[in-house]
Amino acid sequence: MKLSDLKPGQSGIIIKVTGRGAFRRRIIEMGFVKGKKAEMLTKAPLKDPTVYKVMDYEVSLRKSEAELIEIFTGEEIQPSNESEKFPLILNEDKLLSLANEQSKVINVALVGNPNSGKTSLFNIASGTHERVGNYSGVTVDAKEGKFKYKGYTFNLVDLPGTYSLSAYSPEELYVRKQIFEGTPDIIINVVSASNLERNLYLTTQLIDMDATAVMALNMYDELEKSGAKLDYQSLAEMIGYPIVPTVAKSGKGIPELFDQVIEVYERRSPIARHIHINYGEEIETGIKHVKKLLKEKTQLGIDTSRRYLSILLLEGDKVGEQMVAKFSGAKQILKERDIHAQYIRDDFREDVETAFTDARYGFIDGALQQTFKVGKQDSLKITHRIDKVVTNKILGFPLFFLFMFVMFEGTFFLGKYPMQWIEWLVAVFGNFIDGRMSEGPLKSLLIDGIIGGVGSVIVFLPNIVILYLFISFMEDTGYMARAAFIMDKFMQKMGLHGKSFIPLVMGFGCNVPAIMSTRIIESRNTRLITILVNSLMSCSARLPVYLLLVGAFFPKNGGLVLFGLYITGIILAIIMSRIFKKFLVKGEDLPFVMELPPYRMPTLKAMNRHGWDKTSQYLKKMGGVILVASIIVWFLEYFPQGVGKENSYIGKIGHFIEPAVKPLGFDWKIGTSLVSGMAAKEIIVSTLGVIYTGDGENDMLLKERLQAEQASDGSLVFTPLVATSLLLFVLIYFPCIATIAAIKNESGSWKWALFVIFYTTALAWLVSFGVYQVGSMLGL
Numbered sequence: 001m002k003l004s005d006l007k008p009g010q011s012g013i014i015i016k017v018t019g020r021g022a023f024r025r026r027i028i029e030m031g032f033v034k035g036k037k038a039e040m041l042t043k044a045p046l047k048d049p050t051v052y053k054v055m056d057y058e059v060s061l062r063k064s065e066a067e068l069i070e071i072f073t074g075e076e077i078q079p080s081n082e083s084e085k086f087p088l089i090l091n092e093d094k095l096l097s098l099a100n101e102q103s104k105v106i107n108v109a110l111v112g113n114p115n116s117g118k119t120s121l122f123n124i125a126s127g128t129h130e131r132v133g134n135y136s137g138v139t140v141d142a143k144e145g146k147f148k149y150k151g152y153t154f155n156l157v158d159l160p161g162t163y164s165l166s167a168y169s170p171e172e173l174y175v176r177k178q179i180f181e182g183t184p185d186i187i188i189n190v191v192s193a194s195n196l197e198r199n200l201y202l203t204t205q206l207i208d209m210d211a212t213a214v215m216a217l218n219m220y221d222e223l224e225k226s227g228a229k230l231d232y233q234s235l236a237e238m239i240g241y242p243i244v245p246t247v248a249k250s251g252k253g254i255p256e257l258f259d260q261v262i263e264v265y266e267r268r269s270p271i272a273r274h275i276h277i278n279y280g281e282e283i284e285t286g287i288k289h290v291k292k293l294l295k296e297k298t299q300l301g302i303d304t305s306r307r308y309l310s311i312l313l314l315e316g317d318k319v320g321e322q323m324v325a326k327f328s329g330a331k332q333i334l335k336e337r338d339i340h341a342q343y344i345r346d347d348f349r350e351d352v353e354t355a356f357t358d359a360r361y362g363f364i365d366g367a368l369q370q371t372f373k374v375g376k377q378d379s380l381k382i383t384h385r386i387d388k389v390v391t392n393k394i395l396g397f398p399l400f401f402l403f404m405f406v407m408f409e410g411t412f413f414l415g416k417y418p419m420q421w422i423e424w425l426v427a428v429f430g431n432f433i434d435g436r437m438s439e440g441p442l443k444s445l446l447i448d449g450i451i452g453g454v455g456s457v458i459v460f461l462p463n464i465v466i467l468y469l470f471i472s473f474m475e476d477t478g479y480m481a482r483a484a485f486i487m488d489k490f491m492q493k494m495g496l497h498g499k500s501f502i503p504l505v506m507g508f509g510c511n512v513p514a515i516m517s518t519r520i521i522e523s524r525n526t527r528l529i530t531i532l533v534n535s536l537m538s539c540s541a542r543l544p545v546y547l548l549l550v551g552a553f554f555p556k557n558g559g560l561v562l563f564g565l566y567i568t569g570i571i572l573a574i575i576m577s578r579i580f581k582k583f584l585v586k587g588e589d590l591p592f593v594m595e596l597p598p599y600r601m602p603t604l605k606a607m608n609r610h611g612w613d614k615t616s617q618y619l620k621k622m623g624g625v626i627l628v629a630s631i632i633v634w635f636l637e638y639f640p641q642g643v644g645k646e647n648s649y650i651g652k653i654g655h656f657i658e659p660a661v662k663p664l665g666f667d668w669k670i671g672t673s674l675v676s677g678m679a680a681k682e683i684i685v686s687t688l689g690v691i692y693t694g695d696g697e698n699d700m701l702l703k704e705r706l707q708a709e710q711a712s713d714g715s716l717v718f719t720p721l722v723a724t725s726l727l728l729f730v731l732i733y734f735p736c737i738a739t740i741a742a743i744k745n746e747s748g749s750w751k752w753a754l755f756v757i758f759y760t761t762a763l764a765w766l767v768s769f770g771v772y773q774v775g776s777m778l779g780l
């Protein structure tokens, strides 16, 4: 009987928790464990929810949730003859042992493509003789069978074969309903090994549903015969379903299959886990938004997977829509769904369902690419042909470095022209105000503080937009996924995973979203290391500093120096992650699938939106943090009035930290800008802009002012060596405050945020110290 059938004061022994994975986990965490006693206490006035007592805790459950818990009270037993008293009075031990027996009933459903061998498997396991046939649609409705094995009773259901679980055909709808409402304890996903790609499609939907399953890799004889090789152990670990090779025709592998079913049922399987298929940024964003609204606006029970429902809604699934229709927030949810569905359509130039389908095949391609070696010949799909080249052992890497190099050269050179226009505009604007205002603090604030500060940063906007466009292009075409793929081996040497590669490359744009994107990495250890080294990936905020210094001191080979800086960051990230892996976060990792979505030409619309998103974020930052910081720096530099820069507040701060930065070749002004750069790295440039103005040389570019700056002894402050030391320091030290906040959020503790502050600053100091001291000795 069900927990929901208990009357107040009545109790029973829990024999089974049905329902999907996450729900079961939650319920079990609450204490509803097999073999424990549960008692009904009170019902809420409206009869829902009900309070139960289990393991001395009081827990309230809704009726829909309590229905998924099976209990044994003893009432279930019918008296064998009239003279026996009813109800039977059972002592605790007897009750427990009867309950234990009851809990050994496992409901199993066979789910798979037509012709995958479900009925053959059903027959051989249950000893019946249903008709098998080598054509689709033989099994029209569910057949049920029963058998005993190793002390367990299996109720086996043979469901109609389907290629997918979308609600298109009656079969598909029927199977989906069975999985949801019939709530089998375990699903056996029968997969034909002779056509893995197509068969695994259904598996991806089971994963989305968070169904508890074991995979029967059927027709294994045919796979072996074809000469193909499948590393099914690795595949199982990646997808979180145990895989057992079977030959249903002869019965080979069937006992092992049911052994695995028992392992999973008893929660002993080390393989069984719930994974998320990563649908790519655009779709995942849609899922996230819809899911959030589902959480806020509906009272769905914990037995409903909100992620799955969000996927259904985005796909336009009618059943999914019916599920939310009864809630008052339904309109709002569907509106949000429409917005994101439109984004997805714009991006993919395809309908949403196709976008999902493509992503699922991308997941399958990625999984098979890592585990499957074809026997005779592969299909000649264009995607596969391109993949042969870009993921080639020999060609892959040079191609990748070529793309990267083009990206940085492009950022540097293409950005140069719009940069000159903006520089010109800023100068014109400054002169305009200069001629129209009388001297005084307000004029100084406007010209030196705001125009000098914000203006010196805004000129780099084109470069940043170009860098973002390159990154978006790599993501949208699908190349980024290949890059992750070819980098996997290398990443593993770093102690990371191919999937870490994407957050690392995104770090070149901005470390904040990059750190958030580490969520695609399923292993906690790998994710943590990826977070910790992410700020060594030089974000675009550092670009203004580089461009300023490179333009001033390495005008001839700017692109190369820039490339070198990024490479230095990467090398340091490699060294640090190896160190972290060795000493900080030990432990083995589970493998997981790297999706290989089909190649796609990104739409102009999508590129535009991505580019504009980033640009508007950047402009907001200008108007916010950078403006405020510029004003603060100006204030500290202007006051107390009339004492000269050396004795202003900022001079005092600068002189205070000078001893710490002197060994790196920096004067107090550089030291000061480094301090202000902790808020955001562009502020280094705006601070330099503020500190180095006000000498009546307003029409000189900041670049020229830096080149001309002299120390008190008449020597130049900036030499190429000092510039190098400074470039390296800016690359490595303290990531900005926003990044620190992101690290705290994603790692879940301040400990790691503080750790990053400390190690990056120490590392920066050491590297710059080494470079400057060695360079000075060599007389550079």
Ligand code: GDP
Pocket: 112, 113, 114, 115, 116, 117, 118, 119, 120, 121, 131, 132, 133, 134, 135, 136, 137, 138, 139, 161, 218, 219, 220, 221, 222, 246, 247, 248, 249, 250
């Ligand atoms: P269903 O549509 O999924 O129920 O598949 P059936 O059980 O009807 O099987 C379809 C065909 O595949 C039949 O001709 C079976 O004899 C054959 N078959 C089933 N299992 C295997 C297997 O493991 N190896 C081989 N070679 N053939 C199999």
Ligand code: MG
Pocket: 115, 118, 119, 120, 132, 138, 139, 161
């Ligand atoms: Mg059949």
